[in-house]
Every structure is written in structure tokens, then in C-alpha cells.
Amino acid sequence: xxxxxxxxxxxxxxxxxxxxxxxxxxxxxxxxxxxxxxxxxxxxxxxxxxxxxxxxxxxxxxxxxxxxxxxxxxxxxxxxxxxxxxxxxxxxxxxxxxxxxxxxxxxxxxxxxxxxxxxxxxxxxxxxxxxxxxxxxxxxxxxxxxxxxxxxxxxxxxxxxxxxxxxxxxxxxxxxxxxxxxxxxxxxxxxxxxxxxxxxxxxxxxxxxxxxxxxxxxxxxxxxxxxxxxxxxxxxxxxxxxxxxxxxxxxxxxxxxxxxxxxxxxxxxxxxxxxxxxxxxxxxxxxxxxxxxxxxxxxxxxxxxxxxxxxxxxxxxxxxxxxxxxxxxxxxxxxxxxxxxxxxxxxxxxxxxxxxxxxxxxxxxxxxxxxxxxxxxxxxxxxxxxxxxxxxxxxxxxxxxxxxxxxxxxxxxxxxxxxxxxxxxxxxxxxxxxxxxxxxxxxxxxxxxxxxxxxxxxxxxxxxxxxxxxxxxxxxxxxxxxxxxxxxxxxxxxxxxxxxxxxxxxxxxxxxxxxxxxxxxxxxxxxxxxxxxxxxx
Numbered sequence: 348x349x350x351x352x353x354x355x356x357x358x359x360x361x362x363x364x365x366x367x368x369x370x371x372x373x374x375x376x377x378x379x380x381x382x383x384x385x386x387x388x389x390x391x392x393x394x395x396x397x398x399x400x401x402x403x404x405x406x407x408x409x410x411x412x413x414x415x416x417x418x419x420x421x422x423x424x425x426x427x428x429x430x431x432x433x434x435x436x437x438x439x440x441x442x443x444x445x446x447x448x449x450x451x452x453x454x455x456x457x458x459x460x461x462x463x464x465x466x467x468x469x470x471x472x473x474x475x476x477x478x479x480x481x482x483x484x485x486x487x488x489x490x491x492x493x494x495x496x497x498x499x500x501x502x503x504x505x506x507x508x509x510x511x512x513x514x515x516x517x518x519x520x521x522x523x524x525x526x527x528x529x530x531x532x533x534x535x536x537x538x539x540x541x542x543x544x545x546x547x548x549x550x551x552x553x554x555x556x557x558x559x560x561x562x563x564x565x566x567x568x569x570x571x572x573x574x575x576x577x578x579x580x581x582x583x584x585x586x587x588x589x590x591x592x593x594x595x596x597x598x599x600x601x602x603x604x605x606x607x608x609x610x611x612x613x614x615x616x617x618x619x620x621x622x623x624x625x626x627x628x629x630x631x632x633x634x635x636x637x638x639x640x641x642x643x644x645x646x647x648x649x650x651x652x653x654x655x656x657x658x659x660x661x662x663x664x665x666x667x668x669x670x671x672x673x674x675x676x677x678x679x680x681x682x683x684x685x686x687x688x689x690x691x692x693x694x695x696x697x698x699x700x701x702x703x704x705x706x707x708x709x710x711x712x713x714x715x716x717x718x719x720x721x722x723x724x725x726x727x728x729x730x731x732x733x734x735x736x737x738x739x740x741x742x743x744x745x746x747x748x749x750x751x752x753x754x755x756x757x758x759x760x761x762x763x764x765x766x767x768x769x770x771x772x773x774x775x776x777x778x779x780x781x782x783x784x785x786x787x788x789x790x791x792x793x794x795x796x797x798x799x800x801x802x803x804x805x806x807x808x809x810x811x812x813x814x815x816x817x818x819x820x821x822x823x824x825x826x827x828x829x830x831x832x833x834x835x836x837x838x839x840x841x842x843x844x845x846x847x848x849x850x851x852x853x854x855x856x857x858x859x860x861x862x863x864x865x866x867x868x869x870x871x872x873x874x875x876x877x878x879x880x881x882x883x884x
Contacts, residue, residue, distance in 0.1 A: 381402055381404050381406065381407050381408070381409040381468075381501050382401075382402050382409055382411065382441045382442075384402070384404045384406070386404045386405055386406075387402040387403070387404050387441075388402065388403050388404070389401075389402060389403075390402065390403040390408060391437060392410065392555050392556055393555065394413065394552045394555065395551055395552055396414065396431050396432070396433050396434060397433055397434035397435060397436075397437075397438060398434075398436075398437045398438065399413055399437070399438045399439075399440040400437050400438065400439055400440055400441065401440040401441060401467070402441055403471060404471060405471055406471060406501070406505055407468060407469065407470060407471050407501045407502075407504055407505040408467075408468070408469045408470070408471060408473060408556075409441075409466070409467070409468050409469075409501060410440040410466065410467040410556070411440050411441060411442060411443055411444060411464075411466045411467075412440060412442060412443060412444030412464045412466070413438075413440055413464055413465050413466070413467065414431040414432075414463060414464050415428075415431060415463055415464065415465050415514060415544055415545045415548035416428035416429060416430065416431055416463040416541065416544045416545075416548075417429040417430060417431055417432060417463070418460060418461035418462075418463070419460060419461075419463060419517060419521070419537070419541075420460045420461065421634065422634065424460065424521065424633075424634045425521075425524055425526075425529050425532060425533065425537065425630070425633060425634060426532045426533065426537070427532065427533050427537070427540050428463060428537075428540055428541050428544040431463075443456065443496050444462070444464040444466075444515075445457045445458060445459035445461060445462050445464070446458055446459075446462055446494035446495075446496060446515060447459075447460070447462040447494065447515050447516070447517055447518050447521065447522075448460060448462070448518070448519070448521060448638045448641075448642060449488075449491060449492040449493070449494075449518050449519060449642070450491065450492065450519075450642050450643075451492045451494075456494060456496050460521065460638060462515045462517070463514070463515060463516075463517075463541060463544070463545075464495075464514070464515055465495065465512055465513060465514035465515070465545055465548070466495050466512070466513045466514075467510065467511070467512050467553075467556055468499075468500050468501045468503075468504040468505075468510070468511045468512075468513075469504055469510045469511075469556055469557050469558070470504055470505050470508055470509075470510075470557075471505060473510060473556060473557030473558075474557050475554055475555060475556075475557055477557065478554060478557065478558060478559035478562075479508055479509055479510045479557055479558055479559060480508075480509045480510070480558075480559060480562045480563075480564065480832070480835040480836045481509070481510045481511075481512060481549060481553055481558040481559060481560070481562060481563045481564065481835075482500075482503075482509050482510070482511045482512070482563075482564045482566055482831075482832075482835050483511075483512045483513075483514070483545065483546060483549060483563060483564070483565050483566070483588065484498060484500060484511060484512070484513045484566055484567060484571070485514075485516070485542060485565065485566070485567030485570075485571030485572075485574045485575060486498060486513070486567065486568075486570070486571050487567065487568045487569025487570040487571045487572070487595075487596075487797065488518070488569070488570055489569070489570055489651055489652045489656065489657075490518060490519070490522065490523060490538065490570045490650065490651055490652075490656070490657040490658060491518055491519045491652075491656065491657055492518060493518065493570065493571075494515060495513040495514060495515050498513060498800070498804060498806075499804065499806045500513065500804050500806070501806070502804065502805050502806045503803065503804055503805065503806075503828055503831070503832070506805075506828065507828055507829070507831075507832030508832070509832050509835055509836075510553060510556060510557060510558035512545070512549055512553070512558075514541070514542065514545035514548075515541075516538045516539075516541035516542050516545070516574075517537050517538045517541055518538065518657075519641070519642060519646075519657055520617070520641045520642075520644070520646065520657075521537065521638070521641065522537050522538030522541070522657065523535050523536065523537065523538060523610075523650070523657040523658065523659060523660070524537075524614050524617070524633070525607060525610035525611045525613070525614045525660045526611055526614035526615060526618055526629055526630070526633065527611050527614075527615065527625070527629075528625075528626065528627050528628070528629040528630035528633075529614075529630055529633070530663075532630075533663070533664075533665060534607055534610075534660055534662070534663025534664060534665060535605075535607065535610045535611075535614070535659060535660030535663070536659040536660060536663065536665035536666060538574070538659070539574065539577055539578065539581060539584075539659055539665050539666070540583075540665060542574055542578065542584075543578070543581070543583055543584050543587060546563065546565070546584065546587035546588060547587060549563060549587075550563070550587060561589070562589060562590075562835070562836070563587065563588040563589055563590075564588065564589070564590040564591065564592060564834065564835040565578060565587075565588040565590070565591050565592075566591065566592035566593075566594065566685075566831070567592075567593075567594065567596065568594035568595055568596065568797060568799070568800055569594070569595050569596060569796065569797060570596070570651065571594070571596065572593045572594045572595050572596020572597075573593075573596035573597075573598045573603060573651065573658070574596070575591050575592065575593050575596060576591075576593050576596050576597060576598035576599075576603075576670060576759070577598055577604075577659055577666060577670055578591075579591060579670075579679045579680050579682075579684075580666065580668075580670050580673035580674065580678060580679045580680075581665060581666060582664075582667065583664075583665065584680070585680055588682075589682055589838075590682055590683050590684070590834060590835060590838055591682060591683075591684045591685070592684075592685040592686075592831060592834065593684065593685065593686040593687070593759075594687060594799060594800075594803075595687070595688050595689060595692060595752050595796060595797070595799075597686060597688075597752070597755035597756040597758065597759040598670040598671075598755075598759070599670060599671045599674060599755050599758045599759045599762065599884075600671075600750070600751065600754075600755040600758075600883075600884045601671075601882075601883055601884065602649075602651065602653075602719075602750075602751065603651065603658060603670065603755070604658055604659055604660070604661050604666070604669055604670060605648060605649060605650065605658055605659075605660050605661070606660065606661060606662050606669070607660045607661065607662030607663055608662070609648060609649070609660075610648060610660035611660075612648070613646060613647045613648025613649075614647075614648070615629075616647035616648075617644055617645065617646060617647045617648075618632070618633060620644050620645070620647070621633070621636050621640060621641070621644055623636065653718055653719050654718060671883075674759065674762035674763065675762060677765065677766060679763075679766070681766040681767045682767055682838075683767060683768045683769075683770075683834065683838035683839070684763055684767050684768070684769050684770070685769075685770045685771075685772065685830075685831075685834055685840065686756055686759055686760055686763070686769060686770075686771055686772075686851075687756065687771060687772035687773060687774060687799075687856060687859070688748075688752040688753050688756050688772075688773055688774070688856075689748075689752070689773070689774045689775070689794040689795065689796060689797075689798055689799060690748075690773055690774065690775040690777075690793060690794040691744065691748060691792065691793035691794045691795050692747060692748040692751065692752040692753070692794075692795065692796040693743065693744035693745060693746065693747030693748040693751075693752075693796070694744045694748075694790065694791075694792045694793055694795045694796075695792060695795040695796045695797070696743075696744065696747050696796070697740050697741070697743055697744040697747075697789070697790065698783065698789045698790075698792060698795075700715065700743075701740065701786075701788050701789050702786075702788075702789070706739065706740050706743055707788075709735075709739065712735065712739050712742075712743060713728065715743065716728065716743070716746065720750075723882060726878075726882070727746060727750075730875060730878050731745065731746055731875075738790075740790060741790060744790075745874075745875075748874065749874040749875050749876070749879055750879050750884055752796075753773075753870070753874035753876065754871075754874055754875070754876040754879035754880060754884045755879075755884050756771070756856075757870070757871060757876055757880075758880060758884065760851050760856075761853075764851060768838070768839075768850055769850065769851040770834070770839075770840055770848055770850060770851060770857070771851040771855075771856035771857060772848075772856050772857045772858070772859050773856045773857070773858055773859065773867055773870060774794050774798065774799040774802075774859045774860075775794050775858055775859065775860040775863065776793075776794050776798065776802075776820060776823065776860060776861055777791075777793050777794065778793075778820075779792065779793065779794050779795065779798035779799075779801075779820075780798075780801055780815045780816055780820060781795070781798065782815075799827070799859070801824070802820070802823060802824040802827045802828075803824075803827055803828065803831060805824045805825075805828060819861035819862065820861055822861065823859065823860070823861045826845050826846075826859070827859060829842050829844070829845050830842070830845060830848060830859075833845075846864040849866065852866075854866040854868055855867040855868045855869070855870040855871065856870055
């Protein structure tokens, strides 16, 4: 494929796929049509830090770029979030704030370390006199990209009568750097502390926006789903939320976290590459390194996306033990939980790898699996050998789906059921809406990783436009919004007019599909879960 037309197609596909995987928007400030509505009128709300001016329209209210913590710069870089400064004049809350530093696409928004802001969306008639359930959304992006500008939850808020809050949190090294010189300051989990600071802000302030601070649902997808899962085990998050929705982010697999010793060893290697050494002086040095250098320096450790990537470290104050141990031993917050995955999670990773020229040969297939699974790679190759003979790329996608998402979700559900009520799902729209262009070298995407987000928010984002829904997909989106909002209200997704969603049992997750309902009894077999569970997934 060397002709100009094909090259343009592949370039467009690569840009769109990046948007899917990283959660980055394709245009800056994609935070909602409300602030641009001709019907928009100013509305002022007084927070603990000072008054903010948002907009109210017949289709909802929006408040953007509200600081929930001090800028994490200078001595506050690689430190827990500090309280936001107080302001006395009315702060404009109608413009998008900066996003956290990251290696995202150009045009995705202004980047600044002063990024700890949140956006709030409420129904048009929200009032402190009638408190609404609150849903706090955590974005995905593999912990090295993402922002609260990409997602517009205003339709979910208005149509389902909930208040939605979307905070930013630190990413990459700024969110997860661990180093012996930084002990006592967050131990490689600053991003999780940012999320907790946003939740504390919600508890103190959200009643003024018409939200119920005693009825908060934390929800997120991918890295946001993993974050929600981690927060269930984090001591300092206890009492800050009462329900959880985990979309493609079960945090019980060996790849989902890293021990503090390994994280610090990686941090020492990274610090050395930055010229900061390994002694006590490294902390001050790291706080003065230009952010551009931090972004382009390798993590030198294993994380959520494999080698040289990021995830929280356990073994410190934020996550005292690994999430798997916490769930195994009952050291987690008991609350109602929705936990689910998508039928074809790995297809998007196959798509992007093919665009990079990978996974066309057996050696490429074996190398990619070897980088991820290391000493157990021969077992993985043997388990999926028959599939690889038929279609090597699909076998790779299935390995990713099964090991990273499907089977860890089954494990998490079984552990949660000991103390909590669980509603498990599998999102399964074989033709999920997307703007990713088909190419001759990539297979059908199916229910790819992140595909369900367009159905949850029923609004444009990096992947989809509501206009592209056919009627059965629009019905599915309405059903998913009904389930999510009903769960936020009472801890049970069931509501009048929607098929009954039973509590999770070993029968398999509930199908969220345009054409199918009921539990998927074949789920474990379909995803090779006996194999993966034996390996600790």
C-alpha cells in the first residue's frame, strides 16, 4: 500500500485510532454545546473557595475549569495535592481549562501542570432544594494521556437527572513517578490522590450545584476504570463515594499494578537518565526538570501498557497492598458495583499495531506477546495456537481481550461478591459505532475497547456521533443510560422499561447488546478464563 490515497487513509486511521486509545479529543474544548448555546444565561454558584459563573440553558447547566486543588508545581510536583487558593471575585466557569501535560495529539487542548480542575454538568432545573445523585467520571488513556475535555456528559445529566463531575488527574511521570527520595510524598500514586482530592471537593461543594454529597458514584473507563477499582481498596478514599462503575478496568491482574520497590527502581533509572542521580538530592532535581524532558524520557519500568508505561505503585500509604491482595482479604470498601468489559476489547490494539506495520508475521506476533508475558509466553502461544493458524491478528486481539479485560473481570466479580452486590456486563454490539475508517489491513472492530462510551454519554466524542446510531443502537444507548443512572440513584441498575439485569453469579455477565439480553453462560469458556485464571489473572 504505497499509493497516495492509501497513505492518506492509513494516516487518517492512525490519527483516529490514537484518539480512541488515548482518550484525546480531535478538537480543543470539546466540553459541550451548553456554553455555546444561544439560550445560555449566566448562573453563579458560591463554592468554599469562591464564586463561579457557569451557564444555564433549557437543556442543562455547565460549569467548567473549577480548581479543586492547588497547581502541582514547584515543591508540589511529586507531592500530594494541596488545597486550592481562595478567590473573592466571580470566576469565569464557561471556558475549558488546561489539560495535564502529556504526549497527545496537537490541538487537544492547552497543556499545563496547573491542570487540577473539574467540570460540572447538571440538569437545567438542578437545585440545592432537590439533591440529585452525583456521578464522578474518570477518563481513560493508559495513565499517560486523557483529559476532561474529551467527554461531554451533559446529555446524561439532563436526560437522566444526575449531576456529572469530570476532574483531571496527573498523568505519566507526574502522576506515577516513584523514587527513594520521594518516599512519604505519595509513593508513585499522585494521580489517585488527585482523584481523591476531587472527590473531597465534591463532598464539600456539590450540594450547592444541586448534587447529593451522600450519593456519589465513581465511574470510569480503561485507566479510569482501573482507577475506580484501585479506589475501592484505597484507605483514604473510604466514604468519598458510595457506588462504583468499572468499565474495562478490573485491577486484579498481575499487569495492573507494580510493587513500590520495582517502581522506585524504575524511578531511579529514569532519574539517572534525567541527570538527577539516586540520592536525597534527586527529589529537588526532579521537581525542576522541564516537563518536556519528563514526557520524552522512558519510564524504565513496567506499567499498565507493558514496558515503559505507568500504573500506581502499591506498598505505600495510598495503596498499602496490591489490589488483588486487598480484594482477596476483604480489605476494600463494600458497596454496589457495576463491572464490565467489551466483547472485542483487543481489536483496537490490533488495529493500531497493524497501522504500525506489526503483527503481519509470526515473529512479530511472538515478540509482542513476549514483551508482555515474558516467561509464560510459550504457554500463551500454545493456548492460542489454533486461533493463530486461522488468523494471527485475531488471535493477538483475543489474547489482549481475555488476559487484560475479560478474565480479570470474572476474578474481580467473584472477589467482590463476598461483600458487595455486583452487576456484571459484557458490551456486545458487533457493529459498534465508530469513525475509524476500515482499511485493507485491519479487521472489523466489533465491540472494541472504549466503544461503549459513546452509548453511555450518547454524545459526540473522539469515537462516535449520535447521528451514526441506527435505531437499535440508539435504543441500546438509552437502555445503558437508564441502567447507569438508576444504579447511581439507588445502587440497582434495574428500572421500569428496561430488561431485568440480575445480580452477578457464576452464570456469566449480562449482555448489553442491540439484539440480545440475558447472562452469557459461555463467557468463561469463550475467553479461555480457566487458562488465564491459572496464571493469576
